Amino acid sequence: MYPSVFDYARATTVAEAITMLADDEDSKVLAGGHSLLPLMKLRLATPSKLVDIGRIAELSYVRKDGDQIAIGALTRHRDVETSELLVREVPVLARVAGQIGDPSVRHVGTIGGSTAHGDGAADLPAALLALGATMVAEGPSGRRTIAAADFFKGFLETALAPDEILTEIRVPTGFTKFAFQKFNRRAQDWAIVGVVAVRNERTNIGFINMGATPLRATAAEERVAAGANPEEAAAVADEGTSPSADINASVDYRRHLARVLVRRALVELG
Amino acid sequence: MTMTDPTQQEHIIGKRRVRREDPKLLSGENRFADDLVVPGALHLVLVRSPHAHARIRRIDVGAAQSMPGVVGVYTAQDLQAEWAGPMPCAWPVTPDMKSPTHYPLAGEFVHYAGEGVAAVVARSQVEAVDAAGAVIVEYEELAPVLDLEDAVRDAALAHEELESNASFVWTLEPNSEAVDAAFRDAAVTISERYVQQRLIPAAMEPRAMVVVPSPMGGDFTVYSSTQIPHVLRVMLALTAGIPETKLRVVAPSVGGGFGSKLDVYAEELLCLALARRLRQPVRFTEERGEGTMATIHGRGQVQYMELAADADGKVRGIRVKLLADMGAYLQLVTPGVPLLGAFLYHGVYDVGAYSFTCTGLFTNKTPTDAYRGAGRPEATYAIERAMDSLARKLEMDPAELRRRNFIAAEKFPYESVAGLVFDSGSYQENLTKALDAADYGQLRAEQQQRRAAGSPRRLGIGVSCYVEMCGLAPSRVLASLNYGAGGWEAATVRILPTSKVQVVTGTAPHGQGHETSWSMIVADKLGISPDDVEVLHSDTSIAPYGMDTYGSRSLSVGGTAVYLATERVIEKAMKIAAHQMEVAEEDLEYVGAAFRVKGSPEQQLPLAAIAFEAFTAHNLPDGVEPNLEASISWDPPNFTFPNGTHIAVVEVDEETGRVELVRYIAVDDCGNQINPLIVEGQIHGGITQGVAQALYEEALYDGSGQLLNASLADYLVPSACEVPSFELASTVTPSPTNPLGVKGVGEAGTIGSAPAVINAVVDALSDLGITNCPMPATPERVYQLIQQAKSE
Numbered sequence A: 001m002y003p004s005v006f007d008y009a010r011a012t013t014v015a016e017a018i019t020m021l022a023d024d025e026d027s028k029v030l031a032g033g034h035s036l037l038p039l040m041k042l043r044l045a046t047p048s049k050l051v052d053i054g055r056i057a058e059l060s061y062v063r064k065d066g067d068q069i070a071i072g073a074l075t076r077h078r079d080v081e082t083s084e085l086l087v088r089e090v091p092v093l094a095r096v097a098g099q100i101g102d103p104s105v106r107h108v109g110t111i112g113g114s115t116a117h118g119d120g121a122a123d124l125p126a127a128l129l130a131l132g133a134t135m136v137a138e139g140p141s142g143r144r145t146i147a148a149a150d151f152f153k154g155f156l157e158t159a160l161a162p163d164e165i166l167t168e169i170r171v172p173t174g175f176t177k178f179a180f181q182k183f184n185r186r187a188q189d190w191a192i193v194g195v196v197a198v199r200n201e202r203t204n205i206g207f208i209n210m211g212a213t214p215l216r217a218t219a220a221e222e223r224v225a226a227g228a229n230p231e232e233a234a235a236v237a238d239e240g241t242s243p244s245a246d247i248n249a250s251v252d253y254r255r256h257l258a259r260v261l262v263r264r265a266l267v268e269l270g
Numbered sequence B: 001m002t003m004t005d006p007t008q009q010e011h012i013i014g015k016r017r018v019r020r021e022d023p024k025l026l027s028g029e030n031r032f033a034d035d036l037v038v039p040g041a042l043h044l045v046l047v048r049s050p051h052a053h054a055r056i057r058r059i060d061v062g063a064a065q066s067m068p069g070v071v072g073v074y075t076a077q078d079l080q081a082e083w084a085g086p087m088p089c090a091w092p093v094t095p096d097m098k099s100p101t102h103y104p105l106a107g108e109f110v111h112y113a114g115e116g117v118a119a120v121v122a123r124s125q126v127e128a129v130d131a132a133g134a135v136i137v138e139y140e141e142l143a144p145v146l147d148l149e150d151a152v153r154d155a156a157l158a159h160e161e162l163e164s165n166a167s168f169v170w171t172l173e174p175n176s177e178a179v180d181a182a183f184r185d186a187a188v189t190i191s192e193r194y195v196q197q198r199l200i201p202a203a204m205e206p207r208a209m210v211v212v213p214s215p216m217g218g219d220f221t222v223y224s225s226t227q228i229p230h231v232l233r234v235m236l237a238l239t240a241g242i243p244e245t246k247l248r249v250v251a252p253s254v255g256g257g258f259g260s261k262l263d264v265y266a267e268e269l270l271c272l273a274l275a276r277r278l279r280q281p282v283r284f285t286e287e288r289g290e291g292t293m294a295t296i297h298g299r300g301q302v303q304y305m306e307l308a309a310d311a312d313g314k315v316r317g318i319r320v321k322l323l324a325d326m327g328a329y330l331q332l333v334t335p336g337v338p339l340l341g342a343f344l345y346h347g348v349y350d351v352g353a354y355s356f357t358c359t360g361l362f363t364n365k366t367p368t369d370a371y372r373g374a375g376r377p378e379a380t381y382a383i384e385r386a387m388d389s390l391a392r393k394l395e396m397d398p399a400e401l402r403r404r405n406f407i408a409a410e411k412f413p414y415e416s417v418a419g420l421v422f423d424s425g426s427y428q429e430n431l432t433k434a435l436d437a438a439d440y441g442q443l444r445a446e447q448q449q450r451r452a453a454g455s456p457r458r459l460g461i462g463v464s465c466y467v468e469m470c471g472l473a474p475s476r477v478l479a480s481l482n483y484g485a486g487g488w489e490a491a492t493v494r495i496l497p498t499s500k501v502q503v504v505t506g507t508a509p510h511g512q513g514h515e516t517s518w519s520m521i522v523a524d525k526l527g528i529s530p531d532d533v534e535v536l537h538s539d540t541s542i543a544p545y546g547m548d549t550y551g552s553r554s555l556s557v558g559g560t561a562v563y564l565a566t567e568r569v570i571e572k573a574m575k576i577a578a579h580q581m582e583v584a585e586e587d588l589e590y591v592g593a594a595f596r597v598k599g600s601p602e603q604q605l606p607l608a609a610i611a612f613e614a615f616t617a618h619n620l621p622d623g624v625e626p627n628l629e630a631s632i633s634w635d636p637p638n639f640t641f642p643n644g645t646h647i648a649v650v651e652v653d654e655e656t657g658r659v660e661l662v663r664y665i666a667v668d669d670c671g672n673q674i675n676p677l678i679v680e681g682q683i684h685g686g687i688t689q690g691v692a693q694a695l696y697e698e699a700l701y702d703g704s705g706q707l708l709n710a711s712l713a714d715y716l717v718p719s720a721c722e723v724p725s726f727e728l729a730s731t732v733t734p735s736p737t738n739p740l741g742v743k744g745v746g747e748a749g750t751i752g753s754a755p756a757v758i759n760a761v762v763d764a765l766s767d768l769g770i771t772n773c774p775m776p777a778t779p780e781r782v783y784q785l786i787q788q789a790k791s792e
């Protein structure tokens, strides 16, 4: 498992990274490398150049900004897991980050990488979708924000342009009640199906691995909003999802799990 | 040498002692084969078949050959002259066993996905990988044989050169009339089919090797991540046609094997032959994703298990028919693996009528071979699952049914119907201890409560009692099984001039802690500190004789050899001491690292003084040679028979099918324990590997013979997170087979655990009418079983 030949450049600032990216249209951002490098080793990704943003200190932070928490894109899963601010204000993110892979993955992988990768099987994107987070991107033409609902476009495809860098993720405070149901075989594994449910006045439910992108359990959310009990709401949870089959689970079993896990999450929310 | 006060001589054997191997391992100081820096070494990469079964139409190496860094690209044809013989199989189990042509690279046909088709040698690994990608191979795909029950019908053939997929049929029918009678007269019979799925050994260190030639001297040093440096040397010599004297094999630090490195691999032969041809070192390190296809698999059997019993549960007869998956080729001991279980399908029970038949079958999958337990986990699984079925049929408690059938403690040594002599054991005691530790009655009560309350978290309790045969092996018995080697072990013990002790063992540890244990055996016997004992191994120049490490043989055979060599050293030292002290040998005793006159302990001479005398040789008795050293090759008179009872407690989530192992109780009898810490470590790992088979692992193939879970992201090896904290206890019935009274413990955990877990899963679901659950009990599989049972 050797990647094909590529160039490597290390950026020390966001501006420098943007310039480096613009130099070569086949280049890619390297953050923790825990999704990108496996793809390159399988030669499923063959970028001509990697722009390493891993040492840009200014991209790693968690801070309060009004009624939002701003998280630097380079914040490692481990730092999300243990951030006192997040544990207090957006505890769901800390919990979700704390169950990604194993400790070595959590010390290297970044929230920005996980989000920019846009994998429907990943945990944090589903949580960000449920929270209604906002992504902040910077590119040659400046800075823009993208709502989570508009960010995840397709299989490993996001609203980021190739020359843009995801710099910050903003999550609203107030969702202090949450439930996280990750169904996997071993502690270190990806979810076969996962459910992230958060509640303030309303209840939002995000799905992990129920389609090519992270999804919302819209039908179930509507039933909850209309006053249905967990059982009734969960019965329609898999509507609108498009899970695929793999060696761990068939489509029907995934749908079944989705309903069971949504019910459990709703019961947990109380 | 640290002297101990003779009156306070401490026993070292039997005390927990931290492994001396661990600091080096944990700090990364150990050097594995791939860590060895060999200047100028060339890199071997194989082009592997993507097809399970195909004819090779054409191989075009032209483009690859002109790639940067490439030294050569070779096909089977190019290398044919290198081989003095085919890839070795040392265990022709029957005189008419069929074995297809097997060379390091495929010739006209490929027979499994992952088989080597061409060898690329380049100056760097990256260049070799790139060049391998540029080799063009045209295949004509052929129908693969994948399923054992298809294979036995010969509808399609795995090998075009053979008339049948059957390699051999091996039977053990000591009393077939009695078997017929038992089934004719039985009040109840059980007839079940179990599948032993294929497992991927997944040692932490992948296979790696480097062959360093000395072109002017004509000799070769082979560094390989192997369990069998000695066997490998013989086999490489024979297969590559190199005099044994010109071959040195070294197994550097080896990161686990579980049987997968008990083999002679194509890449070892290729590195050797190419190093000879190119007159340069050649190295190979497998990638995980190719190792899962190119390193042997374990298990792979379909078992048809029948029991005949009286109405009170006494088992009268057992009939076993096995289909055993050889995979595409016979590797070193492939055909013998099911036979290691052939004698044990009656388990710990006193059963008079027995018959066993095994058909070894070729398929177009990775070859199988020995994997932790080799044959005995399969046997234990079949009998222990069947005993639970019998208990259900008789509506009897499974523990009680077992109790009624045990071989009684008074019957040891016990001559089994299959022709073995079980050395020692107390099966009742194992069971009683385990049931007490588990609080079995309470668990059953809780199970009833949950059932009554309709709880979706179902409780299941699984009992498994096992006995296994290990300590391979009495050489004469191996001869009767047609095995191509002996089962002895060699050891040398030397007391050096400074009275430090050097032990040379023929075993080849790769995680078992022999350095610690052997030093304890010697130190205990000599009355010195284990820290003064060095243990050398795994290099044929240092330890020229040895039969290596597998089959839980190292302690009972190799440890015994070390013990006996120590005894001989003391005998020799005694002669010198008697001479020096001018007394008769009979008047001396050896206590606390000194020879002293019986009855007048103040008259004594320390061993250290004798060691120095032996070295200077200034004043030795006539006929006594200088130096304090003894060598021995010990052939055990019998196998050893570790045994035990394991109890698994599981919770099955009825809604998702997820099985959680909540408690695990194991009572094991491995005879006397040298180092209980190492015993526990082996049992922990062993149990986890059995749990892996029960709940997690399976080599999955699609209909075209592609391995679907070739990476460790998809092939689920469980870790400490997936198992509870084990509750261990032991019984001790010293084995009379060896002076240490030890049995093996390397495989016991794996042998006992898979049936305990699956019995627990089935037990949790039995009120739904479920009687079987295939391994691994994955969430979806268990969920489907529940759904099906509920809809019926």
Ligand SMILES: Cc1cc2nc3c(=O)[nH]c(=O)nc-3n(C[C@H](O)[C@H](O)[C@H](O)COP(=O)(O)OP(=O)(O)OC[C@H]3O[C@@H](n4cnc5c(N)ncnc54)[C@H](O)[C@@H]3O)c2cc1C
Pocket: A028, A029, A030, A031, A032, A033, A034, A035, A036, A037, A053, A073, A074, A099, A100, A101, A102, A105, A108, A109, A110, A111, A112, A113, A114, A115, A116, A117, A121, A122, A123, A124, A160, A164, A165, A166, A167, A188, A189, A190, A191
């Ligand atoms: C063994 C293992 C287990 C894992 N288990 C889980 C799990 O259970 N759950 C889970 O959710 N994830 C899991 N992961 C994935 C892990 O969380 C990754 O770290 C994460 O998905 C990607 O983050 P990264 O920083 O490593 O990104 P990288 O791999 O560096 O990058 C991923 C992609 O995003 C792009 N990118 C990265 N940062 C930016 C940025 N700031 N702006 C624009 N583009 C960017 C890269 O160009 C690349 O295309 C696992 C990974 C491994 C190796």
